[in-house]
Every structure is written in structure tokens, then in C-alpha cells.
Amino acid sequence: MPAMSRESIHATVRGIAACVVLAVLIALGSRSLAHFDAALVGYTFAVLFTVFAITYRYSMWLQRPPTALYWRRGWQVFFSRDRLLRNLAEWPGRVVGVFALNNFIFRRGRTRWAAHWLIMWGCLIAAAITFPLVFGWVYFETPPGDFAHYRAFVFGFPTITFPIESLVGVLIFHGLVWAAFLVIAGVMIAMRRRMRDHGAEAVQQFGEDFLPLILLFAVSITGLMLTASYTWMRGYAYDFLAIIHAATVIFTLLWLPFGKFFHIFQRPAQLGVAFYKDSGKAGEQAACRNCGEPFASRMHVEDLIQVERQLGYSYDMPGNPAAHYQYICPRCRRTTMALAQGRLWQTGRGREVTDRPGIVDVGAVLEEAGGHGRPVSDREGRA
Secondary structure, eight states: OOOOOHHHHHHHHHHHHHHHHHHHHHHHHHTTTTOOOGGGGHHHHHHHHHHHHHHHHHHHHHTTTTHHHHHHHHHHHHHHHTTTHHHHHHHHHHHHHIIIHHHHHHTHHHHHHHHHHHHHHHHHHHHHHHHHHTSSSSEEEOOTOOEEEEEEEEEEEEEEEEESSSSSHHHTTTTEEEEHHHHHHHHHHHHHHHOOHHHHHHHOOOIIIIHHHHHHHHHHHHHHHHHHHHHHSSSTTTTHHHHHHHHHHHHHHHHTTSGGGGGHHHHHHHHHHHHHHHHHHHHHHHHOTTOOEEEEEHHHHHHHHHHHHTTOOOOOTSSSTHHHHHHHHHHHHHHHHHHHHHHHHHHHHHHOOOOTTTTHHHHHHHHHHTSOOOOHHHHHHHH
């Protein structure tokens, strides 16, 4: 067996700790399992495994050099003295815009936004109802001698009492139905886009793009079939439908940490990136060592150089005033690429190599320095 890396050991320990914390909360919230439904034990173990896998993968993700630097810098920028009050004032608006409204997706397309928004809120509503009920954190009882009302208990403590036939009762006891309708509508919109959008067709994969939608649809439709069975069909085929629904839910939970669903847990880190970019724009800018024009924040360029060195890439240019390839702006990179191609063309035809004065040929400098790195594209330089 290969030895586990230091990162894997840390991620494993954090995953186990997260499972232990959740197990303790289940035991405490259900009053020593007094209100825990044994029929839902399969869901519980699936959730525990999912929590371990998500924590493990998230920990591994945070230990990667680019993510670790963004994570550390994001907190530093947010709590910096000169920007803390501004960041605190902007934080609620960004949370609403990024998470509640998904405005960053709306800018990419209204259809795409509608699919994401419907699926997101359907899943959030379903999770907010399902998990507390499964863990025994929330349950309902009729008050003594009053069969027309329900009293809600949260972690064993009595809270509100409401009429069973009231609007509150309908919303609570049919919340999963409304959530299923939202998810199904979002899945249909997403499926239509993936089957008709040629750009999406070119890059989509079954496991990454279609399987999550199929799982969400299966969970939602089997849940609605359960509701239809006990509401209008006198429980016909209820046991069979319950098994099918449980299988789809458990498979979805087990798939959650490994597929496209994992970006749900990555998305909150985007707030730190937004504050990082704002701080970079307000701070000192990096000027191109070739043309002298500012093109990015100095903090971003220096952090990018640090991450590249941690990953084993070296773009230093010894003996040249540019000092490092990341201090060359995208425009000059395109120019130097054209110059490098011109040098090769002239050399191949046996002609004398001529350079344009005042332009640094980065490719030639790297070649003369012994190949200390490879020129990267503009997209990589900005990543």
C-alpha cells in the first residue's frame, strides 16, 4: 500500500472529525435517538459518508497551492483594516446577488440562469426539510386532547402550534412537493439547453452534465409519486415506491462529493475572490516591464509568481530587465510570440534574423536562459 501524503492525512482526519460532529449532533438533537426513525437509517449513513467525502475533497482542494493562496489572501483582504468596514457593508449584497439571485449566471444567459435558480432553490428547500426530519431534529405531535393542531418540536423543545388544515400546515407538510416542482422545472430547462445548444453539446459529458440532472429528476418524480400514492391512491404500491425513492436519494447523496454537485460547496469561496479582486484594483498596479503600461494588480502578479514556483514552474528570465514572464502584459506577449515565429521562419530560410528594436523577445530569452520554463498563453497568465 502506498503511503498517504501529508495532505491526505489532514483531509482524512478532518473528514472523520466532521462525521463525528454530525453523529453527536444527531444523538443530541434526537434526544438520544428517542425521536430518530429507524426506517431512515439508510439515509443517515449515506449522509455521514457524504459529509466525510465532501470534507475530505474540500480539504484536499484547499491545500492546492492556487486555492490555498486565494483562501488565505481572501481572508487577509476581507479583514484588512483599511477595507474591513467597506467589506462588511458590501458582504450582504454580494451574498444575495451571488447566492440568492445567481446574478453571475444571469449575465451568461436567462435560460441558463432559470435552470440554475430553480434547481438551487428546490434543492435548498428540500434539504432544509429533509435532513432535520431524518436526523430527528424536528418532529410534530398533536397536543393532548387536540387532534386539530400540530406542535412542532426542534431539538426536543416545543415551538409553534398550528392548525393542521391551515396554510402553514399545507406549506410545511407539502414543502417537498413544491421543492420537487421547482427541481423538475429546472431540470427540464437544463435538459433542453443541453440538447439544443451546440456550444454545450461540444463540451458536455454524461457523468458530469447529464447524470446529475437524471438523479435530481429521479429523486423529485419518485417523491411526487409517493405523495400521489398516499393522497389519491390509498397507499397503492407505496412500499415499492418508497424503496425506489430511497435508492435514488441514497445514490444521489453518494454521488454528491464526486460529480458536478461538488461545485455547490466550492461556490462560497468565490466571495473571497471577489474581495481579492476589489483590493487588487484599489492597490498598486503592475506595469509591463516592456511597454510600461499597467495591466494587472501587483498583488495578483506576485501571488501568481509564488504559486508557479510552488508548482515547479519557472518563468524567470535571467539577464533581462523583464525579470519574470508574468510582468509582461498580454499585448506584449502576443507581440513576442509573433517575433519568435518570425525568428524561426527567418532561420529556416537561411536569412539573417532581425528583431524589432525596443521589444523583448521572451521566447528567445527563455531559450538562451536554458529553457527555464514554457511561455504560457494569455488565458493562463490571467488565471
